[in-house]
Amino acid sequence: MLQASMLYALMLRCSFRQQTAYRANSLLLLCGSFVKLFILVSVWRGLYGDNASINGIAYAEVLLFVIVNLLASTLTASAIGGRMGEKVSSGAIGVDLLRPASLKFTLISEQLGENAFRLLFSTLPACLLYMALLGWPSSSIGAAQAALFAVGITGGIILIYQIHYLLGLTSFWTGNSYYIDWFMRAFIELFAGTFVPLWFYPQILLNIGQYLPFRLMTFEPIALLVGNIRGWEAAGSIAQQWGWIAVLWLAERWVWRKAQSKVFVQGG
Amino acid sequence: MRSLPLYWRFISISVRAKTEYRTAFALTFLARGIVWTTEFALIWVLLYTFKSIAGWTSYEVMFLYALQLTTYSLAAFFCFHPFTKLSYKIQSGEFDELLTKPINPLLYLMCREFSASYVANVTFGIAFLSICIYRLELTLGVSDVLFLLAVLAGGALIQASAFMYGAIPSFWMVRNTSIMEMLMSDFRSFIRYPISIYPSSVQVILTLLVPFAFINFYPAHYFLGRDDSDLFHPLLVYMTPLVGVVLFGGALLLWRAGVRRYHSTGS
Numbered sequence: 001m002l003q004a005s006m007l008y009a010l011m012l013r014c015s016f017r018q019q020t021a022y023r024a025n026s027l028l029l030l031c032g033s034f035v036k037l038f039i040l041v042s043v044w045r046g047l048y049g050d051n052a053s054i055n056g057i058a059y060a061e062v063l064l065f066v067i068v069n070l071l072a073s074t075l076t077a078s079a080i081g082g083r084m085g086e087k088v089s090s091g092a093i094g095v096d097l098l099r100p101a102s103l104k105f106t107l108i109s110e111q112l113g114e115n116a117f118r119l120l121f122s123t124l125p126a127c128l129l130y131m132a133l134l135g136w137p138s139s140s141i142g143a144a145q146a147a148l149f150a151v152g153i154t155g156g157i158i159l160i161y162q163i164h165y166l167l168g169l170t171s172f173w174t175g176n177s178y179y180i181d182w183f184m185r186a187f188i189e190l191f192a193g194t195f196v197p198l199w200f201y202p203q204i205l206l207n208i209g210q211y212l213p214f215r216l217m218t219f220e221p222i223a224l225l226v227g228n229i230r231g232w233e234a235a236g237s238i239a240q241q242w243g244w245i246a247v248l249w250l251a252e253r254w255v256w257r258k259a260q261s262k263v264f265v266q267g268g
Numbered sequence: 269m270r271s272l273p274l275y276w277r278f279i280s281i282s283v284r285a286k287t288e289y290r291t292a293f294a295l296t297f298l299a300r301g302i303v304w305t306t307e308f309a310l311i312w313v314l315l316y317t318f319k320s321i322a323g324w325t326s327y328e329v330m331f332l333y334a335l336q337l338t339t340y341s342l343a344a345f346f347c348f349h350p351f352t353k354l355s356y357k358i359q360s361g362e363f364d365e366l367l368t369k370p371i372n373p374l375l376y377l378m379c380r381e382f383s384a385s386y387v388a389n390v391t392f393g394i395a396f397l398s399i400c401i402y403r404l405e406l407t408l409g410v411s412d413v414l415f416l417l418a419v420l421a422g423g424a425l426i427q428a429s430a431f432m433y434g435a436i437p438s439f440w441m442v443r444n445t446s447i448m449e450m451l452m453s454d455f456r457s458f459i460r461y462p463i464s465i466y467p468s469s470v471q472v473i474l475t476l477l478v479p480f481a482f483i484n485f486y487p488a489h490y491f492l493g494r495d496d497s498d499l500f501h502p503l504l505v506y507m508t509p510l511v512g513v514v515l516f517g518g519a520l521l522l523w524r525a526g527v528r529r530y531h532s533t534g535s
Contacts, residue, residue, distance in 0.1 A: 046321040183299055183303075
């Protein structure tokens with residue numbers, strides 16, 4: 001177990017190091033993140049106008065949401081679905097299945113390494129630069145809130161990777177079907193509250209979203225951070241996360257068992 | 269002009285190549301449609317609680333999005349593949365092939381690499397425009413419709429120029445110009461929202477330096493019948509076709525200079 005986790009840590013470090021080859025790229029991503037942040041902050045300033053608070057949500061809380069969300073989304077970006085699809089349609093999956101390491105954790109460690117690099121060298125500097133130039137959000141965060149956030153975002157990240165991997169597994173049936181990726185990304189975007197926080201959503205969409213795991217990915221952890229979800233509700237949010245993780249894990253096991261009997265390696 | 273039917277053949281061949289695989293084409297169409305529809309709907313969601321941003325209501329901001337999407341897709345038909353792959357072609361020496369044909373290399377490139385799949389984007393763009401016009405209860409007369417067509421054409425020229433200004437520097441800097449391309453796409457995201465929400469320095473940049481505001485913000489004032497208090501000058505509303513032609517003319521000159529500069533890398 002310990003050996004295995006060291007193996008995955010090593011994979012993570014390798015893919016992190018690989019990214020250093022694309023230094024110009026991270027500068028670009030830094031600029032891109034800065035622009036994104038600039039636009040989003042302008043939008044929220046425009047929306048709030050002279051109001052200090054709307055629907056009980058203060059402007060400073062929304063700013064914090066925008067920044068933390070940008071950071072979290074770097075960490076949770078994933079091309080796992082597309083990579084699985086490529087492996088299946090090229091036949092490379094055959095080699096991967098022979099390796100004495102789990103395909104799931106290999107893919108996830110590689111993705112995490114890449115994301116950690118982006119976070120450290122593009123998004124985080126962009127956020128710091130933005131705040132240094134244009135001011136820090138003035139919001140007080142207690143230690144308890146920060147701790148809840150740490151727990152929540154960890155669960156959220158596990159949940160996201162679980163969803164992406166499960167989606168990737170569908171490529172055993174569909175071949176390289178990037179449109180499933182697109183479709184799901186749109187669907188997640190609509191219900192996760194990553195672009196527009198769910199505080200401002202119409203009730204119908206909220207009702208549907210209640211039955212889906214996507215709001216637990218980054219929105220609710222951030223709500224924990226700004227203190228919008230407290231006490232028993234906070235515990236409920238984290239419990240729901242782990243409930244979904246368990247459900248998706250069981251689903252993954254089932255799909256994986258079906259998938260193995262489905263593999264026919266194409267070409268060699 | 270004699271070779272016009274030839275260019276048309278290039279386009280029709282690439283359309284046929286795409287539509288040959290009907291299911292794949294339909295699924296791509298659907299997937300893109302869902303993505304654009306979600307983006308479109310998210311603007312509505314964004315403004316659901318707030319009702320307006322800088323005095324623009326939800327369907328007015330969605331109108332901006334629709335103009336952006338439609339003009340981008342019109343330009344992408346001819347420009348996406350030719351110019352996103354240009355730096356690779358120059359690096360590998362593949363560009364030589366274009367110069368050996370006895371026809372205009374730019375037209376040849378644009379027509380040969382015409383991407384039929386942008387039909388989906390254009391269809392959805394026009395559908396979104398119609399939805400906004402319907403929901404905003406705009407009545408467009410004949411001259412308004414003609415101006416709308418001119419704005420779409422002018423906007424498409426601006427978008428095409430953005431592709432070209434992003435890619436053509438590869439003739440001089442063989443190594444890498446993805447920088448320019450990235451900056452262009454970052455700049456494009458500014459015009460998703462009315463530019464009056466940004467500080468005036470950014471508005472000046474989007475008007476003079478990277479004049480994306482002419483794609484949607486300025487002409488939208490005309491169609492939505494907005495008062496011009498948030499404009500630098502009321503005449504800007506009518507300038508889109510002119511800006512498009514001027515920018516595109518500049519891009520053509522730059523292209524010509526680039527081709528003249530081109531030395532094959534050999535290989």
